[in-house]
Amino acid sequence: MKMKLSVSKVAGGCRLGMLTNLGKKGIQHMDIPGCLLYTKMGSAPHLTHDTLETVKDVPVIAQLPFPALVELQEVMEEYKEGIGRFVGMPDSVMYCSLHDPAVISPPGYNNNKTVSIWGFGGRMEMTPAKFMTIQRALQPDWFQCLSDGDTIAGEVSKKRAKKSVDRSLSFLDECLQLQEEFPELQKSVMIGVIEGGDVLEERLRSAKETAKRPVGGFLLDGFQGDAMAKDTKLELLSSAVAELPEDKPRLIHGIGRPDEVLELIERGVDVFESCFPYQVTERGCALSFSYSYLPDPDGDVPEENGEPNMEESKDKKTKNKILSGAEGMTAFEICLKEKRYRDNFGPLVSGCSCYCCQNHSRAYVHHLLMTNELLAGVLLMMHNFQHYFAFFRSVRDALKEDRLDKLKESICRQAVQASPNTQRV
Numbered sequence: 001m002k003m004k005l006s007v008s009k010v011a012g013g014c015r016l017g018m019l020t021n022l023g024k025k026g027i028q029h030m031d032i033p034g035c036l037l038y039t040k041m042g043s044a045p046h047l048t049h050d051t052l053e054t055v056k057d058v059p060v061i062a063q064l065p066f067p068a069l070v071e072l073q074e075v076m077e078e079y080k081e082g083i084g085r086f087v088g089m090p091d092s093v094m095y096c097s098l099h100d101p102a103v104i105s106p107p108g109y110n111n112n113k114t115v116s117i118w119g120f121g122g123r124m125e126m127t128p129a130k131f132m133t134i135q136r137a138l139q140p141d142w143f144q145c146l147s148d149g150d151t152i153a154g155e156v157s158k159k160r161a162k163k164s165v166d167r168s169l170s171f172l173d174e175c176l177q178l179q180e181e182f183p184e185l186q187k188s189v190m191i192g193v194i195e196g197g198d199v200l201e202e203r204l205r206s207a208k209e210t211a212k213r214p215v216g217g218f219l220l221d222g223f224q225g226d227a228m229a230k231d232t233k234l235e236l237l238s239s240a241v242a243e244l245p246e247d248k249p250r251l252i253h254g255i256g257r258p259d260e261v262l263e264l265i266e267r268g269v270d271v272f273e274s275c276f277p278y279q280v281t282e283r284g285c286a287l288s289f290s291y292s293y294l295p296d297p298d299g300d301v302p303e304e305n306g307e308p309n310m311e312e313s314k315d316k317k318t319k320n321k322i323l324s325g326a327e328g329m330t331a332f333e334i335c336l337k338e339k340r341y342r343d344n345f346g347p348l349v350s351g352c353s354c355y356c357c358q359n360h361s362r363a364y365v366h367h368l369l370m371t372n373e374l375l376a377g378v379l380l381m382m383h384n385f386q387h388y389f390a391f392f393r394s395v396r397d398a399l400k401e402d403r404l405d406k407l408k409e410s411i412c413r414q415a416v417q418a419s420p421n422t423q424r425v
């Protein structure tokens with residue numbers, strides 16, 4: 001059975017729906033808007049399969065970055081049963097993305113014949129033939145096609161943007177032809193990649209041409225990072241999405257902040273990564289934003305934020321916060337490394353039902369972080385994943401109940417409220 005996308009509601013550009021017939025057996029489904037489970041090589045960072053099982057709402061599609069899998073080619077050719085079974089996740093839907101979203105690839109290495117991939121052993125040049133031979137060994141359920149997305153580092157010339165589209169279309173055609181020849185990949189879904197940098201005309205051409213090909217979905221690539229102005233990003237995304245058919249999912253990589261996710265959902269994006277909660281974990285932080293869209297009886301400050309020091313920190317000079325926050329920290333999290341959590345015996349977020357919040361305190365996680373205990377990452381990852389997955393559930397519920405504007409209002413208010421936290425000195 002072929003993967004199917006049923007959109008049950010479109011409101012203000014947002015799409016509510018379900019992807020069905022997923023996976024090799026075609027029995028899995030996923031609600032959209034939704035996110036993927038970020039993994040390093042089939043396992044969620046810091047977590048074993050057992051600990052992951054205690055996390056609620058774990059996405060059915062696991063993302064596996066291609067660079068970490070390249071060296072497995074020979075082993076997988078011998079194993080023959082595909083990467084899902086190999087990593088112990090036979091029931092998950094495996095999506096192989098071209099890059100690891102947590103790793104920034106150095107620019108300037110792609111050419112007309114190859115795309116450079118950065119793995120453990122450094123740079124690897126991928127031709128479509130080599131790329132598809134490795135995919136044949138991995139047998140993922142979904143995979144991102146080889147593409148030239150090297151347009152992220154600031155303004156690109158029109159010529160470079162055109163090149164990224166030309167190359168990506170030619171890689172796509174070559175990969176599609178090879179897929180037809182490989183029986184192992186008959187059930188795999190290829191995700192076509194929309195490139196074009198910040199040049200509208202190229203984005204439109206990329207979207208139109210990719211949509212003509214028999215791909216299973218679309219990845220809107222090259223929007224990672226801060227080099228492109230936000231308004232430009234949103235305009236390009238809207239225009240590109242308008243060229244895509246409605247019955248195929250649209251994915252995006254590298255955008256995970258709750259406020260930005262909501263803006264992209266409004267532009268018709270369906271599937272996001274969950275690299276953001278991983279990055280929050282890596283800086284010793286816990287997601288603490290409220291994703292409630294119901295009226296707040298207590299007024300402006302969301303109680304769900306679980307931030308008992310809110311009043312106190314507002315009184316203090318923001319300077320202190322800037323000095324104590326973790327590098328790259330956003331307004332949606334608290335930094336457990338801060339000294340003020342040393343004797344704070346409350347949960348990370350009050351009311352949170354995750355394993356960490358049910359069993360441990362902020363003070364304990366602070367102690368684990370200070371003593372470099374591996375358990376800190378485990379507990380933070382459990383909380384951050386559950387919090388993030390619940391945010392997506394809340395988005396879908398709000399959309400169902402026509403209250404997405406309320407949720408957006410709340411999220412935007414929180415983004416502004418704690419913004420001094422995110423400014424660098």
Ligand SMILES: [Zn+2]
Nearest residue numbers: 352354357383
């Ligand atoms: Zn929690």
